[in-house]
Amino acid sequence: MREQWKRKKVADLVEPLTTIDPRKEPGKNFTYIDVSSVSRSACKIDATTLVKGSDAPSRARRLVKAGDVIFATIRPTLQRIAEIPNSLDGAVCSTGYFVLRPKPEILSKFLFYSLFAPEFFYAMAALQRGAAYPAVSDGDVKGQELFIPPLPEQKRIVTILDDAFEEIDTVVANTENNLANARELFDSYLNSVFSQRGEGWVEMRLEEIVSSTQIGLVRNRKEQGENLEHGYVKMDNITPYNRFDGKNIVRVEADKPEVEKYRLKKDDLLFNTRNSYELVGKSCLYDIDKEEPVLFNNNIMRIRFVGEIYPNFAAYLFYSPKVKKQLESMKSGTTNVSAIYYKSLKDIRLAFPSLDTQKTICRRLDEMSARTQKLEAIYQQKLTALAELKQSLLHKAFSGELTVERAESAVEEATA
Template sequence: MRADWQTGQLGDFFEIVTGGTPPKAKKEMYGSYMPLVKPPELTGAGVQSGEDFLSEEGAAASRILPVGSVLVSCIGNLGKIGISKVELATNQQINSIKPNAGKAFPEFVFYLVQAPHFSDQLHRLASGTTVSIVNKSKFKSILVDLPSLPEQKNIVATLDEAFEGIDTVVANTEKNLANAREMFESYLSSVFSQRGDVWVERRLEEIASSTQIGLVRNRKEQGDSLEYSYVKMDNITPNNYFDSKNIVRVEAKQSEVEKYSLKKGDLLFSTRNSYELVGKSCLYDIEKKEPVLFNNNIMRIRFVEEISPNFAAYLFHSPKVKKQLENMKSGTTNVSAIYYKSLKNIRLAFPSLDTQKTICGRLDEMSARTQELEAIYQHKLTALAELKQSLLQKAFSSELTAREAEAAVEEATA
């Protein structure tokens, strides 16, 4: 950063607006007049629509954002961003930076909130044990550096050109990744829709030998050098795999270790999460000598002998079961839950144990091929995302030239 750049807190330069949600019971507040934007609609691009719309009355009671406002998700999935292309309102999970023509171009601010320096601060400021939260006052305290308006214009032009090339490759790679996942989902759906007459349907509580909510440990009680591994809801991926990376560690009494340990074949079910992620699940299929404990936002489910845990895990990912789970979600926009009093009544169909194992063999083979493709595409997406972060880092350190950006993009997308 050069000496002529201004440094200050975000709130020193811009007005920050936290959104809100009119009560759903007041139907007169909803209509087709103005978008009410939520975090899932923040895709790192322009925002001009949403799943929900407000009426004129609802808009009048909301905090309306002008065109060029930069939207940042600050509850749950931190750092999802967008820039308003129309007047709109947001829910309470989003803090927005209103444009200030005398200080910055909206497009510059849009790139600014994507830069590592901004993102790192956002995550450090997060509080909350279940769902990460950065409130308005903390958000306003984020330190930013602003160059002159002409230099902002040059930075935006350089990044626009570089990111256009990267985004084209990203879009093609994401399409390939989605096709790989859809291929497996289609195969999974066909397996469970072509069941024979010998399949039996039971409620979960009839085929679960035990269920257990995990151990409570807040963030201050977690670390990297404590005694026991501690599985949290982020270790269950949105694609229903177990992710062993970034597992934290905790201390526990022997009685807690005995009660909250995992073993191979346990089904891990996310009972509390954001609305879109609650209900995700995966099979814990790892043999470890040391005890591995699990978090209180996860339910451990073990099954009776005539149910293959692997089959049950696939069954939980089938369209019919997912639809049942969707109808069981309750809670707020920020934190949703699926309680066992509802989950125990979910209906699951299964054949004989031998047939379950045969089906799992076919699904395992297809899943392995799908994961190989996903790994290839995900590696490429990660490399492209890292390139973007590198370019942003250099741009906001006044170290990026248009020629350097062009060369870096050509090399990465060749």
């Protein structure tokens, strides 16, 4: 029940920001909270950097105190939100965060939970601007309205959510461990296959076994849509585990010469040449046989192999530890945008047995991969259900409908 709740703008609920310039104290050490410092799964700060004032990034400007809540305005729908713990009192965070320092009328933890409310999430999604790095402004955040109950009701809601989320997070952690173990088992099997070479394996440079390479078609976000003529594969369609994900392919327009040049064929290897540092270099086999032309984005390189190379074997090789180590050394650029160019990639060294042996090895790897993916699907479904449960509890909390009994019942059912 929300008869006593008041609708207030964020600007009226928080104190003014405290800014600082660490470079004015060049010899002093500062604890720096970057945009990547917040764990999205745990919603906590899990990594900080100790920097001297003289070496502080230009974005290190916002002084934080224990009890502050930080909200990343860069890619706001990723919900990088965290409460500043006592151990980080006096740290400096990036200007990529909006710092919310609650006034006495609102509890820090209630404010923290409010930023996860569906209404706030959808407002941020609607307001974000920019194609490559969508963001909202501090003013966008300040202008949002939140429903605020009296302090006793805030305390009651926070207590219920804390208890429920602690139990949910325990189950999430266990499920994520199971998921990681399934992937590690496959990775270990893959590594053993490629580290136990028999006779007849030949090591070659990529350039020697490629029949053609092609960087994809340029189409900006405004030129992409749902009802256009051709499918358009982007870097997000390549998973971090080197699999093709065809669920959310956008569409673009293209003329006949462009279709001929950028059309994908079954067994093309897709290599992500530009991305964030940790994701650049991921690849996958395009294993779909479609009559309808499907094109690909300019952040992807299409690689086609000569006849003596089985494309599926090459795709597994690109995911192997030895090749990933080579790719790691080729990355250039910044943390946000890195690249691997063909002038480096062409010299990567790959070892192949005979074509028949390649196919035999792939059959074994495909069977193991299929079993792994079944397990992954089960764990992902559970993680999705737990995330939805959190959203459901938040919705009930900010609708005035959350009770201890409802929360306990929902958590017990979801974690059974």
